[in-house]
Amino acid sequence: MERRAFVRAGLAAGLTGFSTSATAITIDPVVARRSGPLRLNSNENALGLAPAARRAVIDGITEANRYPRSATGPLAEALAARHGVTPDHIVFGNGSTEIIRIAVSAVAGPRARIVLADPTFEDVFRYAEPFGYTLERVPLTSDYAHDIAAMRQRAYALDGPVLAYICNPNNPTGTLTDCTAIDDWIGSAPENVVFVIDEAYFEYVHSDRYWSSVHWVREKSNVIVVRTFSKIFALAGMRVGYGIAHPETTAKLRAYVTRNTPNHLAGVAALASLEDEAMIPRSLAANQRGRGILTDALDDLGIGRLPSQTNFLMHRVGGDLETYIERMREQDISVGRPFPPMLGYNRVSIGLPDEMERFVSVLRTFHERGWV
Amino acid sequence: MERRAFVRAGLAAGLTGFSTSATAITIDPVVARRSGPLRLNSNENALGLAPAARRAVIDGITEANRYPRSATGPLAEALAARHGVTPDHIVFGNGSTEIIRIAVSAVAGPRARIVLADPTFEDVFRYAEPFGYTLERVPLTSDYAHDIAAMRQRAYALDGPVLAYICNPNNPTGTLTDCTAIDDWIGSAPENVVFVIDEAYFEYVHSDRYWSSVHWVREKSNVIVVRTFSKIFALAGMRVGYGIAHPETTAKLRAYVTRNTPNHLAGVAALASLEDEAMIPRSLAANQRGRGILTDALDDLGIGRLPSQTNFLMHRVGGDLETYIERMREQDISVGRPFPPMLGYNRVSIGLPDEMERFVSVLRTFHERGWV
Secondary structure (H helix, E strand, O other): OHHHHHHHHHHHHHHHOOOOOOOOOOOOOOOOOOOOOEEEOOOOOOOOOOHHHHHHHHHHHHHOOOOOOOOHHHHHHHHHHHHOOOHHHEEEEOOHHHHHHHHHHHHOOOOOEEEEEEOOOOHHHHHHHHHOOEEEEEEOOOOOOOOHHHHHHHHHOOOOOEEEEEEOOOOOOOOOOOHHHHHHHHHHOOOOEEEEEEOOOHHHOOOOOOOOOHHHOOOOOOEEEEEEOOOOOOOOOOOOEEEEOOHHHHHHHHOOOOOOOOOHHHHHHHHHHHHOOOHHHHHHHHHHHHHHHHHHHHHHHOOOEOOOOOOEEEEEOOOOHHHHHHHHHHOOEEEOOOOOOOOOEEEEEOOOHHHHHHHHHHHHHHHHOOOO | OHHHHHHHHHHHHHHHOOOOOOOOOOOOOOOOOOOOOEEEOOOOOOOOOOHHHHHHHHHHHHHOOOOOOOOHHHHHHHHHHHHOOOHHHEEEEOOHHHHHHHHHHHHOOOOOEEEEEEOOOOHHHHHHHHHOOEEEEEEOOOOOOOOHHHHHHHHOOOOOOEEEEEEOOOOOOOOOOOHHHHHHHHHHOOOOEEEEEEOOOHHHOOOOOOOOOHHHOOOOOOEEEEEEOOOOOOOOOOOOEEEEOOHHHHHHHHOOOOOOOOOHHHHHHHHHHHHOOOHHHHHHHHHHHHHHHHHHHHHHHOOOEOOOOOOEEEEEOOOOHHHHHHHHHHOOEEEOOOOOOOOOEEEEEOOOHHHHHHHHHHHHHHHHOOOO
8 A cells, every 4th residue: 555655646746746848857756666676777767657658557447458449549640640651650569579579570481581780689689589590690890880881791692581680779789870871771772671770769869870760661661660668758567669661561560460469558658658748858858867977987987888879878897797797786786687799898777867876886886896 | 537536436446345255246347437339349358457456557557667577477476376387387478369379470380280160269360371371260060169070180181280279168159169079189189289279268167068278288288278367357458368388388489479578567467366356256247147138138039149158149140240230339339240151140248237238228129120
């Protein structure tokens, strides 16, 4: 009961307590802090659900015994409007991971290959496992971008279907790949190359070298743009992602999707989150402050780091990474996991400002002991 | 606000308003009735979520921004205990439909066939579509059971992998197949036959010729039992189903599952529903009363019907089925859909008792006009 009372108090606060003016964005979280370790290991949005999304979930309970239907159409309409396409360009998944799964399923076949960065988001090669794909892992460039020239070369080396997976900004490095190079490739690629452009962290990026690949989907049937509600909209636990592609492609992909997706509460929460205009600015402001605390400390301590365009960051670890992760766990902080071949780096997610203060204070003690 | 206030009132009622003694089960629904048509078309449980499940969803909102983790382990433990297996025998899906999808994906290959009843639940052949399966549709017997002898014959007619799909009780007919015949087949089948035994409506059955196929999964790796939280537990909108199979088989199936399944709120709601001992008796009591109202009226009007062991029922329709469905829609009642080849029957879901009274009164007017 105590916990529920706290949630309700949080909900009430959420409905009244925000300033959304451009000059003063309040980023205090409106949800109760969970017990257990500080979770800086899964690139979640620690702010919690948008107030409107929490309200939508509670309202949605009365219909959660019915198969999801009522939210799906309006959500597709809202997303289509947002992306300047029609709803038949949208395919839903249980998280963006399902869009990756269905793309991998749809392209699979004899002599099929996946060309991808090394390292990049693991789901694409996890889903490839049962299909006998050949994986063409292409190391990132020295500035941690996708090596588009090398990926093109590997894609064209043989015949057969190719899935080119580009995660931009890239997970786990948080770094950008120049969109001009991606556009050049998409514009000239043969039809046997299917592009899966994963833009899970799209909203976090500030760069004039970065834009969405959505502009291709009206003319090209071999481009699938992947988006998620798990990051900027903080709905990781509810599972809503979507693909944007040519209607011919979405029709083909839908044959592989689990039916009745997304679930009802996820659908209503996603729609409410889209309509809550304060959500993106709040998430960006919180992330910017938390990231600032982290980068200031890393720079102060002289610990090398990659530039981050996301809600996570990679920093250097002296010595064994597993030992570092274990030592953080002893301090009740969950960070990273090994991302080979980058075993000299830890990936840390950006939590709330006070959470980053705590992380940084632990990091300083590690530094004093020569552990980092 | 009006709607939310109503939900909260319902929640409060749900926490105090039930008698669970065997002699007096109160079945009044605790959730608000939705607006829009009376939905008797998707075999949903009109009672709505268990009070404990609604509470769990509200409590779970604070963690819905995190990837689902905390509920999945305890839910697997609880289900394993219920079925007398270890948690590695359980594989989760976004609804039982995902278990069907992954089984279809895992068995697919050159010369693969699916042997199934005609009619039966459509998802199995929908998922088969992109894989080039040969479908062997075997008509039901004259008493609407699976024709196991004929299915065996079709399964053994050729080499290659075979998925034998048995939905028991069968959807859309609501009828049983004798489990002795199923056990005989499973006990003697070669390894190339993978059995998918769909027990979505298991809890509704009262028959001494019926039992689960779960007892096979410890010794046989080619048996996958499919269960859902969508029916007796009323969680259709939240998407939780699971497969029970040999650990070798669940390991193989997991390679095809969408990651982070089930979603967090579905996980906590499912766990709370399992622990709410009043839920199954309430659902059964409501269904029994609603079904009684329906069968009394059909018998009174002399309208033929199939015996139902589920929360739905098939009854005869004179004339064109689509016309009948459309006329019901004009009365603001959604029923059935065509289930070829049984186009002389309508499938109607069992709603709450007062909903069935309404359906029956409309049915009587149709009968007076000679429409049914």
